[in-house]
Amino acid sequence: MNIPDKVVNRLTLYHYILEDLREDEDYISSMKIAxxxxxxxxxxxxxxxxxxNSGKCRVGYDAKKLKRAxxxxxxxxxxxxxxxxxxxxxxxxxxxxxxxKDYGLNILAMFDNDPQKIGSNINGKEIFDITxxxxxxxxxxxxxxxxxxPKNSAKGIAQYIAGAGIKYIWNFTPCVLDVPKDxxxxxxxxxxxxxxxxNKDEVKENKNDN
Amino acid sequence: MNIPDKVVNRLTLYHYILEDLREDEDYISSMKIAxxxxxxxxxxxxxxxxxxNSGKCRVGYDAKKLKRAxxxxxxxxxxxxxxxxxxxxxxxxxxxxxxxKDYGLNILAMFDNDPQKIGSNINGKEIFDITxxxxxxxxxxxxxxxxxxPKNSAKGIAQYIAGAGIKYIWNFTPCVLDVPKDxxxxxxxxxxxxxxxxNKDEVKENKNDN
Numbered sequence: 001m002n003i004p005d006k007v008v009n010r011l012t013l014y015h016y017i018l019e020d021l022r023e024d025e026d027y028i029s030s031m032k033i034a035x036x037x038x039x040x041x042x043x044x045x046x047x048x049x050x051x052x053n054s055g056k057c058r059v060g061y062d063a064k065k066l067k068r069a070x071x072x073x074x075x076x077x078x079x080x081x082x083x084x085x086x087x088x089x090x091x092x093x094x095x096x097x098x099x100x101k102d103y104g105l106n107i108l109a110m111f112d113n114d115p116q117k118i119g120s121n122i123n124g125k126e127i128f129d130i131t132x133x134x135x136x137x138x139x140x141x142x143x144x145x146x147x148x149x150p151k152n153s154a155k156g157i158a159q160y161i162a163g164a165g166i167k168y169i170w171n172f173t174p175c176v177l178d179v180p181k182d183x184x185x186x187x188x189x190x191x192x193x194x195x196x197x198x199n200k201d202e203v204k205e206n207k208n209d210n
Numbered sequence: 211m212n213i214p215d216k217v218v219n220r221l222t223l224y225h226y227i228l229e230d231l232r233e234d235e236d237y238i239s240s241m242k243i244a245x246x247x248x249x250x251x252x253x254x255x256x257x258x259x260x261x262x263n264s265g266k267c268r269v270g271y272d273a274k275k276l277k278r279a280x281x282x283x284x285x286x287x288x289x290x291x292x293x294x295x296x297x298x299x300x301x302x303x304x305x306x307x308x309x310x311k312d313y314g315l316n317i318l319a320m321f322d323n324d325p326q327k328i329g330s331n332i333n334g335k336e337i338f339d340i341t342x343x344x345x346x347x348x349x350x351x352x353x354x355x356x357x358x359x360p361k362n363s364a365k366g367i368a369q370y371i372a373g374a375g376i377k378y379i380w381n382f383t384p385c386v387l388d389v390p391k392d393x394x395x396x397x398x399x400x401x402x403x404x405x406x407x408x409n410k411d412e413v414k415e416n417k418n419d420n
Contacts, residue, residue, distance in 0.1 A: 005406045012402035016386045020365075036386050038395070074405050078415035089303035096299060099361065099384045103401045104408070104415075144413065151309065155230075168413060170404065174309045176226045176246050185248070186407040190398070191313045192222035194380065195284050196215045197396040198314070203354065203378060205288035205314075 003073070007047050011070050012103070013037060014047070018067040029060040076104045081142045082170070085161060086149035087112040087127045090172060094146060095122045108140055130157070134164035143167040151175055158185075213283070217257050221280050222313070223247060224257070228277040237270040286314045291352045292380070295371060296359035297322040297337045300382060304356060305332045318350055340367070344374035353377040361385055368395075 003011075014033055021028065030044040037044075048054050048066070051073050055065025071077065084091045087110045094100075095107055110127045112118060117127050128136060137143065145166045149157050154173035161169070162179040170186045171177055177185050197203075213221075224243055231238065240254040247254075258264050258271070261283050265275025281287065294301045297320045304310070305317055321340045322328060328339050338346060347353065355376045359367050364383035371379070372389040380396045381387055387395050407413075 003409065005410070008406045008409055009399055009402035012399055012405055013386055013397060016384055020385070036388055038391065074409065075415070080408055080413050080415055089299050089306060093299035093303055093358075097384075097400075099401065100404075103405065105401075105404055148303075168407070168411065170407065174226055174307075175230070176223055178246055181248065184407075184411055186403070187223060188400070188403060189219055189222055190307075191309065191315075192219035193396070193398060194310075194315055195222055195313065196218045197378070197380065197394075198290055199213065199218055199284065200215070201378065201394055203290050205285070205290055 003050050007050055008074060010037070010039075010043075010047050011050070011074060014044070015067060015070045018063055018070075021063055026063055027057075027060040028063050028066065076102065079104055079106050080144055081106050081108050081140065082144035082146055083108060083133065083137070083142055083166075084110040084125070084146045084148060085130070085133075085157060086147065087114070087117045087122065088148060088150070091146075091148040092122050094148065095125050098123075107146070108142060109136060130160070133161055133166070137165045144170065146170045146172065147177075148172045213260050217260055218284060220247070220249075220253075220257050221260070221284060224254070225277060225280045228273055228280070231273055236273055237267075238273050238276065239270040286312065289314055289316050290354055291316050291318050291350065292354035292356055293318060293343065293347070293352055294320040294335070294356045294358060295340070295343075295367060296357065297324070297327045297332065298358060298360070301356075301358040302332050304358065305335050308333075317356070318352060319346065340370070343371055343376070347375045354380065356380045356382065357387075358382045
């Protein structure tokens with residue numbers, strides 16, 4: 001069964017909550033989850049219905065079972081290997097984001113074109129020359145790349161790595177990439193999500209400089 | 211009219227495309243936008259209907275008018291001031307992300323608790339001691355904070371800045387924050403979006419280490 005995007009997103013948040021429970025908290029109610037996320041209780045219960053063996057019982061959900069059910073359904077144990085392209089601040093931050101591993105994202109290596117960076121490593125991930133990506137993608141059987149290069153080189157680099165065998169690009173740059181149709185681009189559109197939030201919540205604007 | 215989240219997100223991507231057009235490209239078709247994003251042409255036309263004065267004409271959309279219509283509708287010129295909490299790699303990357311300014315997000319300052327960082331600046335944004343946030347939020351009339359601190363201090367810091375007058379937290383940490391109800395948390399759930407993508411596209415998993 002295909003789970004809607006927003007449900008996947010919320011189930012991940014429920015998992016964060018379950019991870020943070022104290023050892024002696026064996027059960028959790030949908031109400032508690034709903035309160036922490038400021039959403040409807042009925043929404044939480046509906047989302048959990050997508051899971052198998054959610055651990056629902058009289059006193060709430062069995063926390064361990066619910067956690068496990070989310071892990072199985074969303075495939076946390078199906079490890080996907082990926083490269084980071086661009087060893088700048090954002091690339092380095094993502095390389096240091098150890099939580100990724102727990103959720104099935106395994107970053108194997110990084111790529112850059114800066115001779116100063118090539119050969120060093122960040123959080124145990126070696127930085128290779130970008131021209132080595134085709135070879136390494138093939139040898140390590142990696143087809144996912146996380147793109148964190150500067151805006152003005154994003155399109156060129158995307159085409160280059162697509163030519164080198166990358167099939168999925170998780171794109172953190174504020175650019176629409178133009179790659180062959182067999183390459184999937186996942187846009188992590190930070191500006192888009194900021195605008196979603198501010199439009200919905202009608203955040204006050206700064207009147208001083210308008 | 212309230213614009214659905216996904217439409218806001220796509221309109222931002224259309225804006226990226228329009229920004230990248232050559233000077234002599236006066237018109238753009240919905241088909242071209244659809245092709246670049248690998249979505250339906252009808253979807254693009256539907257999204258653009260949310261805009262006023264989209265510049266639609268016989269030969270496509272007037273690129274400048276369409277770009278302008280997106281800017282007006284999504285409020286790119288309604289500047290929202292914000293602080294970054296946590297001057298690590300991710301915080302630094304966001305501080306250097308100059309595109310934010312073009313879309314209405316103005317980062318005024320950063321906060322950290324590391325004496326080595328306090329007093330220095332990143333991309334012109336000074337790093338202040340976290341204990342100064344209440345005072346500065348009040349003086350500068352800022353109620354948005356971008357949270358990029360390590361996972362294990364996220365909850366404590368979120369409560370602290372909520373107590374200091376922050377009303378909106380754009381949360382980049384893999385944690386569900388527990389803050390008073392009058393504080394809105396916008397979860398930038400990176401792991402959630404990765405799982406959305408990989409679940410939908412059925413990315414191959416690495417069989418070696420399972």
